[in-house]
Amino acid sequence: MxxxxxxxxxxxxxxxxxxxxxxxxxxxxxPIVPPSPEDPETGVSSKDITVSENPKISARVYLPKLTQVTTQKLPVLVYYHGGAFCIESAFSLVETKLMNSLVAEAKIVAISIEYQLAPENPILGIYEDCWTALQWVCSHSPAEGGNKEPWLSTYGNFEKVFIGGDSSGGNIAHNILMRAGRESLPGGVKIYGGLLTHPYFWGSKPVGREVTENREKIVSDQVWRFLYPTAPGGIDNPMMNFNAPDAPSLAQLGCCRLLVSAAELDELWSRCVLYYNTVKESGWKGEVEFVDVEGEEHAFHILNYESENAKKMIKRLASFLLK
Incomplete structure (x- = not known):
């Protein structure tokens, strides 16, 4: 060459x-790491599966250590990893550590979606992949009788389906929840809860303590503009700026419980606070909780997974999933 x-x-x-x-x-x-029949630290089992050949979507499914023959169905978490829409993976070390810890702590069945990344896959293609994956998960509900993935059909409680994500994955989770408020899912499944940790939202006008000058030089601004240059409204497209003049009301969120979490030193902090307040004031009928962690950076619970604050954060997320 x-x-x-x-x-x-x-x-x-x-x-x-x-x-x-x-x-x-x-x-x-x-780095990418393999799944494990039994993770030595948590006892969680994981395996990789194909969700769809076209588009190419795969996933890593997780099952907690089942001490006795369990007849009790477990909550289902559909998870979208972070990484600015363009890096990281459901199969990466940090995301696998996160899921192992969360599945062990909350005793849930989790499925982490390997959507196709930008720039090869356009941003709208990513949202579409993630919606397709959610539809596939819901097709395992008793009403649909899907059994393509036995861990989901055998152990999943489809009355308790959660959607979660961190950073850009939190943005995806938000947009999927908005879509679930408008469109029905297979088997009549309703999303029970949403889990947005340090979600990536932005806008042209600063809010709270965001930087006011040279905003176009900030990574949060650059990522969206670079990956979706034709977005109607640019950085104020409703998928990125939930507060834009033409953005739909957050009262349409398609779940009944929501947890929003922020980190004090994250440049997205003010936007997370605004999102929480906007949900509360929107007339949305659900119950929203806010978790703010002092002295921590963006995605600390994933990148510094050994830290005490990370372990506390996992417990906090698990307690939300267990309610």
């Missing part, structure tokens, strides 16, 4: 470079 082919045509630091030959080199992200 000639050196001309390896010419960089565009890049989104610190995440990736796109070369002239069309290849994409990711410059961040944690």
């Amino acid at each position: 000639g050196s001309m082919d390896k010419e960089v045509v565009s890049e989104l630091p610190p995440f990736f470079r796109i070369y002239k030959d069309g290849s994409v080199e990711r410059t961040r992200g944690s």
